Amino acid sequence: MLTYLLDTNNGRLYEQLYEQMKQDILQGVLKAGERLPSKRKLAEHLGVSVVTVETAYSQLMAEGYVESAEKRGYFVSQVEQALPRPAPKPFISTEGQEPNIFMDLKSNLISTEQFPFSVWAKIMRRALLEQDKRLLQPMKYNGIPELRQAIAGYLYQARGMRVHPEQILIGAGTEYLYGLLVQLLGRDRIYAVEDPGYQTIARIYEVNGAKYVPIPIDRQGLSVRALDKTAVDVVHISPSHHYPTGIVMPVSRRQELLRWAMCGPNRYIIEDDYDSEFRFVGRPIPTLYGDGESGRVIYINTFSKTLAPSIRISYLILPPQLMELYRARLGFYSCTVPSFEQYALAQFIDSGSFERHIARMKKLYRIRRNEIIAAIQSSPLSKRCTIFEQDAGLHFLARLDTGLPDMVLKSRAQSLGVRMACLSDYVYEKNPAYDHILVVNYAGIEMEKFPTALERLAGALDE
DSSP, X not given: OOOOOOOTTSSOXXXXXXXXXXXXXXXXXXXXXXXXXXXXXXXXXXXXXXXXXXXXXXXXXXXXXXXXXXXXXXXXXXXXXXXOOOOOOXXXXXXXXXXXXXXXXXXXXXXXXXXXXXXXXHHHHHHHHHHGGGGGSXXXXXXXXXXXXXXXXXXXXXXXXXXXXXXXXXXXXHHHHHHHHHHHHOTTSEEEEEESOOTHHHHHHHHTTOEEEEEEEXXXXXXXXXXXXXXXXXXXXXXXXXXXXXXXXXXXXXXXXXXXXXXXXXXXXXXXOTTTTOBOSSSOOOOSGGGOOOSOEEEEEESTTTTOTTSOOEEEEOOHHHHHHHHHHHTTXXXXXXXXXXXXXXXXXXXXXHHHHHHHHHHHHHHHHHHHHHHXXXXXXXXXXXXXXXXXXXXXXXXXXXXXXXXXXHXXXXXXXXXXXXXXXXXXXXXXXXXXXXXXXXTTOOGGGHHHHHHHHHXXXXX
């Protein structure tokens, strides 16, 4: 009698029986022409209902694995046997899914506890009612005018940037927009990325067929002296708050970079302003785009950090000559953000709700940063940890007093349930100056669990 192990706690027993019998047929365990037990006998043997067996048999018949003969029963059909299966590889969890993680200090999550759900829902209903059939109409390649006008107005009020709405291009996430930039500027260009830096950027250039060169940074940001020694055409920087070092580029270095761009006929600077809204000391840092009318700076930002990662709305600001080129070369692309979301976001900005939300989140993150730093200073980790670059953005650095290599330290911490990232994870060329520095992404940290995580991390430092 056929015997199969069925998990009665898992439900849908017929699917389990069907799948196991199908595999036996494909592997030749059940031979072509072999008679199968009657539904009642197999049900009694397996301890399941007759309906379960009947449903499994019916599915096997529908797919051609089994055939029935009137008054004779069920028989295995003639099918090609499956090729031998390779030995199964061990399952490797993706980032953020490890079952033993107690505290994740690596993932750059944001807090969702203050998201204005009621306001957002009201605005979405309003957009649905007011826009009506316009939501079903095709959009221009650069997004709806209302959102581009709202963004231009916000940038003028918050950052002092004078931008014409026609210079703004809306897209579904910065990764998508970077791909468009490579198509616009050319795959034959050489792109500079910061070292250390956010390495997803380099991967985007690579998969889009463009070459990139890591350029070291110093205490003022990307080194123009090192840049001058390369054949780079396009520089990617985050001057208002570098990730992961937290460095703010001073005006003297910004001017150096602008002069570098002006010294070549087709040089451009891509300014990534990804979390500039969250500065806790002093005024917002002026953008490189707003430093002058050079026409060589491309500005990029996203609402994923300020609102939520699932709101995949980002935007580019192109100099006029590049927008003309984009319109001619790539204007056939449709905007990748649904018009419904664009109308809602435009109203959210115009109503002042976005500015109020930013103010609330800045207050929340400032309090959380202070609580986290205080928790570190009162923990067993305090005498072996120095905190710096904590005045802007949603992360800070902590230098750890240990002789352990970073790989060993991360492995030990992970075994204790603490997932962490080190500054050395973001370098292209190894530099001892970046060893033993923890990158703390604090926006999504659960404060009630943090003291326990610090105790575990302190234990991982013991040599």
